[in-house]
Amino acid sequence: xxxxxxxxxxxxxxxxxxxxxxxxxxxxxxxxxxxxxxxxxxxxxxxxxxxxxxxxxxxxxxxxxxxxxxxxxxxxxxxxxxxxxxxxxxxxxxxxxxxxxxxxxxxxxxxxxxxxxxxxxxxxxxxxxxxxxxxxxxxxxxxxxxxxxxxxxxxxxxxxxxxxxxxxxxxxxxxxxxxxxxxxxxxxxxxxxxxxxxxxxxxxxxxxxxxxxxxxxxxxxxxxxxxxxxxxxxxxxxxxxxxxxxxxxxxxxxxxxxxxxxxxxxxxxxxxxxxxxxxxxxxxxxxxxxxxxxxxxxxxxxxxxxxxxxxxxxxxxxxxxxxxxxxxxxxxxxxxxxxxxxxxxxxxxxxxxxxxxxxxxxxxxxxxxx
Numbered sequence: 277x278x279x280x281x282x283x284x285x286x287x288x289x290x291x292x293x294x295x296x297x298x299x300x301x302x303x304x305x306x307x308x309x310x311x312x313x314x315x316x317x318x319x320x321x322x323x324x325x326x327x328x329x330x331x332x333x334x335x336x337x338x339x340x341x342x343x344x345x346x347x348x349x350x351x352x353x354x355x356x357x358x359x360x361x362x363x364x365x366x367x368x369x370x371x372x373x374x375x376x377x378x379x380x381x382x383x384x385x386x387x388x389x390x391x392x393x394x395x396x397x398x399x400x401x402x403x404x405x406x407x408x409x410x411x412x413x414x415x416x417x418x419x420x421x422x423x424x425x426x427x428x429x430x431x432x433x434x435x436x437x438x439x440x441x442x443x444x445x446x447x448x449x450x451x452x453x454x455x456x457x458x459x460x461x462x463x464x465x466x467x468x469x470x471x472x473x474x475x476x477x478x479x480x481x482x483x484x485x486x487x488x489x490x491x492x493x494x495x496x497x498x499x500x501x502x503x504x505x506x507x508x509x510x511x512x513x514x515x516x517x518x519x520x521x522x523x524x525x526x527x528x529x530x531x532x533x534x535x536x537x538x539x540x541x542x543x544x545x546x547x548x549x550x551x552x553x554x555x556x557x558x559x560x561x562x563x564x565x566x567x568x569x570x571x572x573x574x575x576x577x578x579x580x581x582x583x584x585x586x587x588x589x590x591x592x593x594x595x596x597x598x599x600x601x602x603x604x605x606x607x608x609x610x611x612x613x614x615x616x617x618x619x620x621x622x623x624x625x626x627x628x629x630x631x632x633x634x635x636x637x638x639x640x641x642x643x644x645x646x
Contacts, residue, residue, distance in 0.1 A: 282351070286441060286473040287313040287336060292345030294331055305331040307497040308345070313475060314489075318467045320476045322484040323494035324520065329477045330445060332494070336475060337443050338362050349440065365434040366443040369450065371426050373418040373433075379425075380405065380414040383432045390437060404432035407469065408462075424455045428462070435470060442467075444476045448483065460486050481521050485509060493517050509568075515644055518566045525572070525612050527565040527585075531557030541565065541643065544607045546585060552639050564644045569615035571640035574601055577631040584633040587612065592628055594618075601626065603634055 282288065294306040306328045313319045321329035334340040335347060338359035347355040354362055365386075373382050383404050387397045405411045408428035418426055427447065434442055444463070448456050464487045467474045478484055484491050485505040492502045493516075501513035512518035515526070532540035532548055539557055543549050543565060557563055577586060587603040590611065601614040612634060626632055 282312070284314050285312045285348075286315040286317070286350065287311075287475070288346075288348040289332075289336075290346040290348070292332075292335060292342045292347060294328075294335060294340060295343045305497055306335065306342075309497075309499055311492065311499060311502065313473060315473055316471045318464060318474045318476065318487055318489045320478060320484040320488040320491045321494060322478060322481065322491050322521070324479055327494040328497040329479075329494050331497075333366075333443050333445055333475060333477050336441070337364055337366050339366075363440040364443060365437065365439040365441075366445065367430045367434050367447045369446045371430040371447070373426060373429060375417060375419045378415050378417055379410055379421065379429050382418055382429050383436055386433060386437050400436050404436050407435070407466065408432045423451055424459060427451065427459055431463075431466060435466070435472065439472065441473045441475060444474060446477055446479070448478070449480075456483075463487060485521070493521060495520075511642060512566065512644070515564060515566075518642065518644065523569050523613055523615075525567045525569065527567065528609065529563050529565055531559050531561040531563060533559050539643070544609060549638055551641055551643050553643050557643065562645075566642040566644055567636050567640065569600070569613040570598075570617070572612070572614045572634050572636050574603070574614045574616060574626055575633045575635075576625060577633055584635040585612065586631065586633050589626055589628050589630045589632055592624070592626070599624065601632075603632060 289309050289311045292306060292309045293304065296303045296305060309332065321332055323329045331340060335342055338354070338357060342355050345355070346353055349362065349364070374385065377385070380401050384397045384401045387400060405414055408431060410425060410428055410432070413421055413425060418429060421429070430447070448459050451459060460483060463474070476487065488505055490502060490504055491508050493500045493508060495516050501508055501517045508517060508521055512521060518524045527543060529541040529543040532542050534540055534556060539551050539553050541549050541551050541557065541563060551565070585605060587605040589601055590604050591602045593600045598615050598617050601616070603612045603614060605612055614634060
């Protein structure tokens with residue numbers, strides 16, 4: 277079956293639902309999901325365990341079939357097509373390499389299964405070895421190379437047959453922190469070099485923001501927001517996204533009648549604050565003000581007017597490039613997390629137990645329903 281081809285769209289999901297079980301035991305892993313993933317895009321499915329992101333990936337790969345809905349690849353309905361007939365490859369979390377084969381033999385395995393000519397396989401394997409910078413290890417068995425090198429072999433094997441889409445199922449989770457950071461950059465560079473659509477699954481927010489062109493944030497089988505890393509981080513669509521993606525402070529307030537300054541919010545401990553936003557807030561409506569820790573500034577109490585948020589410092593954590601403070605607010609609304617970037621010649625001006633003022637610029641805040 278051929279669907280409507282939309283220029284620039286690689287994968288289109290239309291009202292895709294996946295359920296398991298029946299009757300009272302029915303579990304809905306993916307709920308009526310509609311989504312476009314573009315060609316030559318690094319797209320990430322982000323969310324906590326059990327949110328449906330891996331199920332969604334498996335539906336695209338053909339390892340699961342949707343209960344209802346349509347999955348289109350370049351306009352062709354592939355919802356019922358088995359995995360081996362889809363021009364889609366997958367890099368799994370455990371890489372699934374063959375330990376009895378060399379690096380080169382692993383990379384060429386899929387091409388041999390496709391019965392490609394030997395000279396074509398040899399040329400493509402050489403090309404892939406150069407792409408992932410493993411030319412000197414082509415004759416090693418995969419058990420004799422490092423975790424990062426195994427990751428590259430798995431990527432090269434998946435890319436060798438030139439799929440239209442590459443799926444990556446938490447494929448960096450087995451690596452240590454430093455190697456994981458290096459591989460994030462390598463993955464993004466590989467995607468740009470090959471022009472293949474990458475769909476990546478992770479629960480790591482920093483990983484998603486670092487590598488992705490766009491991110492879909494999922495919760496309980498539903499997509500909460502789709503956007504660029506900048507949009508998802510700085511303009512979260514709801515409280516779940518704001519709370520899950522990065523660290524966030526929530527301050528409660530109530531709507532006031534707008535004036536010449538724009539939308540007005542009565543924020544406890546500060547008073548009337550003008551928050552730039554498209555939508556209006558009804559007078560008296562309860563709202564949450566979302567402020568990221570790095571958008572807050574902290575001062576000894578004597579240096580700032582009392583009209584700002586005030587409180588006492590409970591913890592101070594030096595983290596290399598930044599120092600993090602937790603402040604117990606005087607208005608009784610709880611703890612506030614403040615992140616301050618350090619300079620080499622700077623001495624801390626605030627210590628545990630100090631009374632402090634905390635302020636933010638209104639255009640860095642986001643208003644969400646209470």
